[in-house]
Amino acid sequence: MFVFSGDALHCYHCESDDSCIIQECASGSQCAATRKSSLRSCLSFPEQCYQGSVNYGLEREVFTSTCCSTNLCNNQSAPGNLSHKCYFCNGVECTGTLNCLGDEDYCISTTVSSGGTTKLLKGCASQEMCSLSNIPGLEEAGQVHKCCQKNLCNSASSTTAGLLLSVVPLISLGFFS
Known part of the structure; x- marks a missing residue:
């Protein structure tokens, strides 16, 4: 005692x-x-x-x-479900789907700017991470993140698809003029 x-x-x-x-x-x-x-x-x-x-x-x-907040109340290590799916990026495209784990009940899209480059990260996050102004581990870089709560709500994107979508109207304009 x-x-x-x-x-x-x-x-x-x-x-x-x-x-x-x-x-x-x-x-x-x-x-x-x-x-x-x-x-x-x-x-x-x-x-x-x-x-x-x-x-x-x-x-x-x-x-x-x-x-x-009581004496010696931290006598044990901190404690440790598959919820839904979100898109994630593989470095080139953000079209892969990811099964969220544990308390990751939000989809997240994070833009990180550092040293003149911008990187897009997508995936799953817990409500706690979504409420932070900066995601831990990314503090040294400028970051903006958005969270949403429905399946695949952080929309898939790829630079190839974006380029293709901007070229299609030009091609159709050429055929019909």
Whole structure:
């Protein structure tokens, strides 16, 4: 049994599941357990307590941070359904379909601008990731993302199809003039 003095919150601080110490947290902190890195510690910023994922077809990131505010409440690692389909990009075209996993109940389209180039990413995301202003891992680049909740609502696109659609009216104009 642990006896704590004062009002400071105490949390487990673990670099891995088998190496933990008890840590006194700064005022206003919460205890947190993070799934991605199996880290458990004090967390000073409550906005970092979220669960979510983003799936771009070729790459999927799951972020899970559970937070609590009683002494030693982060004694376990953060916890870990197929929902619907969204389009994803393979580098050239965005016409592949992807089965969304877990809590990924939104389709996402993200435009990333960095170093004078623009890249389009499409895939599945959780509501938590859609509500963030910047998707983790893409912070260093300019990004704009849009989310929608229906099957395949992040529309397929390819540069080849776009070019073909702009040429067809010109060809038909040539035949009929």
